[in-house]
Amino acid sequence: MPVAMAKSKPAVAPKSVTISNKMTLPKELQKNMLDLMIKSRVLEERLIKVYKTGDSFFWIGGPGEEAFGVSLGLLINKGQGIDHDFLHLHYRASPTLVTLGMSMLDAIRLTMNRATDVSTGGRNFCGHYCYPQWNVTPITSPLTVQYGFAIGTALAQRRRRPKGNRAITIVTGGDAASAEGDFASSLIWASRPGNELPMFITIQNNRWGISTSYDSQHGEKHVSDRAKAFNIRTAVINGNDPIECYLGIQSEMDYIRRSGKPVCAEFEVSRLFGHSSADGANRRQEHDPVPAFEKRIIDQKIMTSAQVKELWDKYEEESVRAADQARSEAGPTRESVWENVYVGNENADWRKF
Amino acid sequence: MASMAQAIRMALHVGETKLGVTDIFGEDVGAPLGGVFTATQGLKNAWNSPLDERGIIAAAIGLGLAGDRCVAEIQFCDYIFNTIDLLKMAGNTLWASNGQYNMPIVVMTPVGAGIRGSIYHSHSFDALATRLPGWKIVCPSTPLDAYGLMLSAIEDPNPVLYLKPKALMRVRGEELIPGEPADEKTLKAMIDAPVQGDRSSWKAKWPELEEYKVRIGEGKITREGDKATIVSYGRTMPLCNRVADMLREEGTAVEVIDLRSLYPYDWQMIKASVSKTGKVLFVNEDTEVTNFGEHLAYRATTELFYELMARPRVLAGKNLPGIGLHPNLEEASVPHLEDIMHEMRELLAEVP
Numbered sequence: 200m201p202v203a204m205a206k207s208k209p210a211v212a213p214k215s216v217t218i219s220n221k222m223t224l225p226k227e228l229q230k231n232m233l234d235l236m237i238k239s240r241v242l243e244e245r246l247i248k249v250y251k252t253g254d255s256f257f258w259i260g261g262p263g264e265e266a267f268g269v270s271l272g273l274l275i276n277k278g279q280g281i282d283h284d285f286l287h288l289h290y291r292a293s294p295t296l297v298t299l300g301m302s303m304l305d306a307i308r309l310t311m312n313r314a315t316d317v318s319t320g321g322r323n324f325c326g327h328y329c330y331p332q333w334n335v336t337p338i339t340s341p342l343t344v345q346y347g348f349a350i351g352t353a354l355a356q357r358r359r360r361p362k363g364n365r366a367i368t369i370v371t372g373g374d375a376a377s378a379e380g381d382f383a384s385s386l387i388w389a390s391r392p393g394n395e396l397p398m399f400i401t402i403q404n405n406r407w408g409i410s411t412s413y414d415s416q417h418g419e420k421h422v423s424d425r426a427k428a429f430n431i432r433t434a435v436i437n438g439n440d441p442i443e444c445y446l447g448i449q450s451e452m453d454y455i456r457r458s459g460k461p462v463c464a465e466f467e468v469s470r471l472f473g474h475s476s477a478d479g480a481n482r483r484q485e486h487d488p489v490p491a492f493e494k495r496i497i498d499q500k501i502m503t504s505a506q507v508k509e510l511w512d513k514y515e516e517e518s519v520r521a522a523d524q525a526r527s528e529a530g531p532t533r534e535s536v537w538e539n540v541y542v543g544n545e546n547a548d549w550r551k552f
Numbered sequence: 553m554a555s556m557a558q559a560i561r562m563a564l565h566v567g568e569t570k571l572g573v574t575d576i577f578g579e580d581v582g583a584p585l586g587g588v589f590t591a592t593q594g595l596k597n598a599w600n601s602p603l604d605e606r607g608i609i610a611a612a613i614g615l616g617l618a619g620d621r622c623v624a625e626i627q628f629c630d631y632i633f634n635t636i637d638l639l640k641m642a643g644n645t646l647w648a649s650n651g652q653y654n655m656p657i658v659v660m661t662p663v664g665a666g667i668r669g670s671i672y673h674s675h676s677f678d679a680l681a682t683r684l685p686g687w688k689i690v691c692p693s694t695p696l697d698a699y700g701l702m703l704s705a706i707e708d709p710n711p712v713l714y715l716k717p718k719a720l721m722r723v724r725g726e727e728l729i730p731g732e733p734a735d736e737k738t739l740k741a742m743i744d745a746p747v748q749g750d751r752s753s754w755k756a757k758w759p760e761l762e763e764y765k766v767r768i769g770e771g772k773i774t775r776e777g778d779k780a781t782i783v784s785y786g787r788t789m790p791l792c793n794r795v796a797d798m799l800r801e802e803g804t805a806v807e808v809i810d811l812r813s814l815y816p817y818d819w820q821m822i823k824a825s826v827s828k829t830g831k832v833l834f835v836n837e838d839t840e841v842t843n844f845g846e847h848l849a850y851r852a853t854t855e856l857f858y859e860l861m862a863r864p865r866v867l868a869g870k871n872l873p874g875i876g877l878h879p880n881l882e883e884a885s886v887p888h889l890e891d892i893m894h895e896m897r898e899l900l901a902e903v904p
């Protein structure tokens with residue numbers, strides 16, 4: 200994870216930021232989406248506070264990506280094993296994990312590196328989730344490697360398609376990281392003629408690396424344009440609009456499930472608290488998808504502002520309780536470093552060979 | 553007797569028919585070639601990948617995450633270096649996920665000098681491999697061990713790096729693989745693709761092979777003796793055996809250990825032997841600085857200090873940027889018979 204301080208100019212906001220009024224979704228679904236977006240935002244802000252009060256060494260997360268992350272989470276064929284979608288996510292995946300069912304307590308335990316942290320047992324950074332029960336494969340720090348790992352799970356799914364398996368592999372990552380060769384690998388392997396892979400290759404374009412702007416390094420208009428050369432279907436979606444995200448992801452996933460072929464989709468998103476705690480984790484002036492969606496829902500009388508406020512309050516309280524609980528828990532023991540080097544705790548210490 | 557390439561092929565056949573191996577893949581691994589050393593010829597689940605080493609290792613990791621069993625190949629270990637971070641990840645997946653995801657993959661790659669391979673077909677990878685915690689690392693020196701170690705590697709729920717000494721791939725063994733026809737020509741007719749002509753309709757006729765496993769972590773004493781110990785693996789192994797045979801003719805019995813597994817390694821075997829002989833030489837062909845033999849020599853020094861009759865020695869490749877093509881250059885770079893003999897004579901002559 201990054202430690203460099205970002206010297207950031209005012210961030211360039213993604214182009215499309217308005218919530219489309221042409222598209223719509225059932226009211227209950229919209230309510231559920233707003234609920235999850237608020238929960239996710241409250242959690243992220245709690246994680247930032249946990250960092251700022253010295254209860255964590257590092258913070259990184261996805262505030263600003265709730266519209267995309269929640270929509271994705273809702274559309275996943277969720278479960279464990281090859282009959283379900285596989286997820287290869289990066290460190291901004293909290294909204295998706297919250298949607299899949301991760302508790303705030305889990306996320307805070309990871310952030311505070313407690314022994315009770317189910318994802319890594321206190322071994323890894325905030326946001327590096329791992330949930331085999333939902334096929335959320337371990338999130339790791341090296342950028343873009345997940346695009347390569349996705350090839351493997353998609354290969355495993357592809358060979359089961361003749362038996363009716365329609366599960367797909369989903370991979371997420373940032374725009375700057377798409378310059379790594381592993382991104383190109385995913386396009387090449389996903390589009391081998393006759394061996395196309397059921398892969399949803401996505402990019403969350405917030406127009407920044409840590410401090411390096413997209414425009415200063417990328418000649419291509421959209422990262423997803425690169426997939427066109429491989430005859431991969433592409434899409435550019437307003438990642439700040441939950442309805443456009445939901446409908447867009449739904450239609451691309453349908454295509455992948457039906458055809459067994461890949462899609463490369465780029466989501467234009469905001470980065471609301473900078474890159475990570477390394478550049479301060481302070482609020483930036485960018486379009487915020489959560490209040491925008493909230494306003495729409497209130498304007499359309501799907502919920503009242505009092506009902507929305509209740510959600511914020513409820514999650515705020517949950518987040519405080521979860522942080523208190525995690526703070527009271529122990530860290531991993533020193534002896535536990537040797538655990539899980541090999542399966543079944545087979546000895547890995549050469550002193551004992 | 554089968555060559556090592558045939559032995560690996562037969563093990564992979566057992567792997568894909570009896571042990572659930574779903575994918576055997578890499579560059580030129582599938583038909584028609586079946587691998588640059590033909591170790592994957594005739595296998596039903598062998599396929600050609602794009603020429604993308606990072607893609608190969610990453611795909612193997614993804615297959616492992618999905619719970620499928622694969623054997624991935626990097627065509628020459630000289631080309632594995634741009635995958636190191638992925639190898640580190642395969643090694644740390646179980647640990648980093650707090651035991652939630654294991655990584656049941658096998659990666660095989662030809663290593664070492666000895667085929668006039670010049671700078672980029674002569675690299676070794678054993679020293680670096682031992683710096684990838686979470687992996688198990690094996691390196692056979694005979695076809696039978698190649699067979700038995702491959703079956704164990706496939707069955708192991710952890711990532712296993714299978715180093716194939718290039719120079720030994722075509723060398724025939726002295727022991728039959730259980731189920732292998734006794735006659736070399738019969739085996740060849742059954743499992744070697746025709747060198748000339750159309751291979752498109754060719755199919756291997758596999759012998760009824762039996763499962764035979766070499767436990768990972770278990771060395772083998774190939775020569776018994778009490779005057780000194782040589783510990784080696786891979787290409788230099790037959791050379792060490794020859795040195796022991798030559799010394800025996802002179803009346804000096806030295807013990808030779810084929811380590812077979814680099815991690816975990818058979819310390820108990822080394823310890824018992826060195827405690828008996830008091831003298832030890834570690835031989836391998838990777839470059840000598842921060843060499844795996846150094847770790848073993850360090851351990852022998854610290855743990856067996858009071859039983860030693862001479863300082864432990866390491867004979868390894870010179871710390872050079874590459875292995876030059878001309879035989880003079882290659883011979884000056886990696887251990888040869890004479891070098892091992894020279895070291896052994898010095899070691900044997902040493903008096904405390």
Ligand SMILES: Cc1ncc(C[n+]2csc(CCOP(=O)(O)OP(=O)(O)O)c2C)c(N)n1
Nearest residue numbers: 200201340341342373374375376407408409
């Ligand atoms: C291989 C690698 N190189 C560098 C880094 C350090 N690093 C972490 S995040 C990051 C910026 C990534 O930007 P982008 O891909 O656009 O994603 P974002 O963080 O903006 O969502 C960098 C340089 C890393 N983690 N891995």
